[in-house]
Amino acid sequence: MTSASGTAEFDAIAPGYDASRGGTARAAGFAEQLAPLLDPGLPVLDIGVGTGIVAAELTARGHVVYGLDLSTGMLARALERLGPRVAVADACRLPVRTGSVSQAVSTWLLHTGPDHGMVFDEVARVLRPGGRYLVIPAGGTRPADDIGVVVGELEDRLDPLRTRQDGPRTLAPIAEARGLVYRGAASERPTAFRVSPRAMARSLSGGLFTGAWSVTGDGATRLVAETRERLLALPDPDVPRVREMADFVMVFEKP
Template identity: 35%
Template structure:
């Protein structure tokens, strides 16, 4: 299991940093309705996207299960993050106008619980926005992808049609699609080989014959340090039936609940 507490200090730099965060936040903002005031950023990680959502004049709350990631998030959005299991949120029903879940659903065997909780905490007319098809987004048809084609793959848990079926079961209606560039995430062969050897690819344990074979083939590709095409991440939005939320004195008021004591799933990757 990937250790997000250990990875927190280098997480942003290894995943596109501020440029990727800006692209993600812009795409999310484009899918939430006018009049949105309160937003929950589920699995907020280091808060790098959360901060940009807050800068858009939203009353934003971040929630995550990893202590290390939340320590970084509290530096970016102080007083606006809580430790929480994203599958069992510590918020009452109808608490938020919008919920975002960026780079989360692909990590979970029980991703439907995230969709169910989003539906529960949304106000009528509110929107849930989530990334989908993350693994597929990284397959850009490069020579790296050709080398990695023989690797075993786990069934995608954030397939767009699967997430849509979860939304439908929890009475959320399709409300839009968007995409954004994974800035700084084009893979270079040398980095890909190192990641394979350190066990970053699911179902390729370090030291196994296939792991070593694929890493060696990656090291033979030309342009070892030249990044290939960047991925294009996809977003789906789903709306809770009811009137679109409008600003009012009751929105965004009141203190945050106390953090939960038992962390849940890992944060985004």
């Protein structure tokens, strides 16, 4: 796995990224979850800032946010939102002084492919003692509706080694091996959204699942095509399902 995996895909999907991922409502929700865990008097480093949509919501709540990302396509939008506080950088090689960061966040970064060990090496290096790294995983809890079953199977088949898993079971041991303490999950927030099987099938073709899968190329294309067919074969494929999940924040601290 390379540190830059998936970034070309993010360049390609950048123009439609925000709208296809819940837009401002998702970003505001994440900001509401993160804000109580952040000190408003200290700057925040957003690693994998993307289009800056979450960072902008934190900024609106009084935080000063700096953002790093590898995708220039995503960063172009972040630059509009955050101005010159964003830069192109690899989460696995942060251009930041050792021991200089009090608080860092990543939302929906670690499932996209960067090597988890390398990211936590860097986070452990740049945090100052007492500093925190707050992570909102993409995994959350999986919706249990019929779309969720079909899409969950796709995710498992594209990632048989679970390298995209970004929950506490995967990340806590990696962080603790680097001297960080996992303080647990905070700010749990149930969410629900509506999507029909047909809309989900369309999103799959549009690159909904980006990141570093063990299965790529034709193999991945075939699996996605099969999944589309299964989604369209579900009963009432045009009727939206209410999909229930919960997002939470993982808190890592440097003692």
